[in-house]
Amino acid sequence: MAGPHTLTFTDANFEQEVLKSTVPVLVDFWAEWCMPCRMLSPVLDKVATAHAGKIKLGKLNTDSDRNTAIAYNIQSIPTVLVFKGGKVVNTLVGPNEKLLNETIEAALK
Numbered sequence: 001m002a003g004p005h006t007l008t009f010t011d012a013n014f015e016q017e018v019l020k021s022t023v024p025v026l027v028d029f030w031a032e033w034c035m036p037c038r039m040l041s042p043v044l045d046k047v048a049t050a051h052a053g054k055i056k057l058g059k060l061n062t063d064s065d066r067n068t069a070i071a072y073n074i075q076s077i078p079t080v081l082v083f084k085g086g087k088v089v090n091t092l093v094g095p096n097e098k099l100l101n102e103t104i105e106a107a108l109k
Helices: 014-019 035-050 066-071 097-107
Strands: 006-009 025-030 056-061 079-084 087-093
Touching (some): 014 025, 014 056, 025 035
Parallel strands (some): 006 056
Antiparallel strands (some): 079 087
16 A cells, blocks of 8 residues: 555654654554545655655554554544654644645755
């Protein structure tokens, strides 16, 4: 369910890939059974490709990697958290492509 520029985040790699990243990171909290999550997936792939090299964008499965979802109090999916410097700087619930692109541009400033 991921394109070539869409990463897979897990409880095990979250600190290294997200919190210690030198570029902004968008983390999509999703689950296989979630239809809105499935519908968002191609949009995320498109956004990840458009911004490749400037940001990281990846998915974290809330069913298999519950600890991170719990730590960030994810209540509904899809939820996208935007991290910059290891801190959450924005939260998007059920975002669209325009909102994702605007959020990325703001995070790059």
